[in-house]
Amino acid sequence: MSADADLVPAAPRPFLPVIDRRGQRLGRFPVRRIHCVGRNFAEHAREMGAAVPASPAERGAPVFFQKPADALVLDGQVPYPPATQALHHEVELVVALGADAGPGPLATEAAAALVFGYGIGLDLTRRDLQAAAKAAGLPWDTAKGFDYSAPVSPLLRAQDVGDPAALALSLHVNGQLRQHGRLQDMLWSVPEIVQALAGLYALRAGDLVFMGTPAGVGPLLPGDTWHARLGDLLACDGTVLPPL
Ligand code: MN
Numbered sequence: 001m002s003a004d005a006d007l008v009p010a011a012p013r014p015f016l017p018v019i020d021r022r023g024q025r026l027g028r029f030p031v032r033r034i035h036c037v038g039r040n041f042a043e044h045a046r047e048m049g050a051a052v053p054a055s056p057a058e059r060g061a062p063v064f065f066q067k068p069a070d071a072l073v074l075d076g077q078v079p080y081p082p083a084t085q086a087l088h089h090e091v092e093l094v095v096a097l098g099a100d101a102g103p104g105p106l107a108t109e110a111a112a113a114l115v116f117g118y119g120i121g122l123d124l125t126r127r128d129l130q131a132a133a134k135a136a137g138l139p140w141d142t143a144k145g146f147d148y149s150a151p152v153s154p155l156l157r158a159q160d161v162g163d164p165a166a167l168a169l170s171l172h173v174n175g176q177l178r179q180h181g182r183l184q185d186m187l188w189s190v191p192e193i194v195q196a197l198a199g200l201y202a203l204r205a206g207d208l209v210f211m212g213t214p215a216g217v218g219p220l221l222p223g224d225t226w227h228a229r230l231g232d233l234l235a236c237d238g239t240v241l242p243p244l
Contacts, residue, residue, distance in 0.1 A: 029155050041214040098114065
């Protein structure tokens with residue numbers, strides 16, 4: 001046996017399918033990291049009881065957290081997670097980076113050029129654990145980075161989407177509209193968020209960014225079905241299963 005042999009089984013690399021506008025599969029997007037933005041819509045910040053900036057100049061710095069790449073769910077089947085009584089949905093634009101950022105500060109145009117494509121997904125959240133963490137000034141990891149916490153649609157390439165700011169996202173649960181938001185209402189645009197992340201982390205091809213949710217977050221229960229949409233371009237459908 002070689003000294004470089006794996007001594008335990010190697011986990012497969014998570015990926016997202018890439019499709020064209022007709023739904024034809026083009027290939028895979030191998031996923032490296034999942035970054036997430038908190039509070040990128042003023043109305044959602046308000047419903048969470050957070051301070052809402054009076055103007056763009058007063059928005060401060062974006063809030064970031066991460067999910068593990070293997071939290072991705074491709075088939076929409078999400079077991080109700082352990083250790084919570086308050087699983088919540090947050091429908092979000094998902095940005096996929098297709099190139100590495102170089103070292104040093106990233107210009108806005110260079111940040112925009114890193115974008116490979118877009119998806120629509122849910123930042124599933126254990127809201128009770130998040131509330132407890134916030135109250136105690138503790139990290140959000142257990143509230144956000146759990147197994148099956150990142151159901152995402154296939155990706156469309158950037159050239160097949162155009163300017164995402166022209167689009168809206170929505171979420172129906174059991175056929176009822178729960179969330180709707182225009183992406184032009186995000187406090188930080190896609191290039192601004194990529195630029196800010198590049199000041200904190202090495203960004204590489206394969207990184208995903210969940211861009212934050214509009215108002216209307218709420219509970220999901222076993223048996224619920226959801227339908228998330230990015231304009232008329234992409235959909236992510238799924239079901240909450242009983243606990244494992
Ligand atoms: Mn979120």
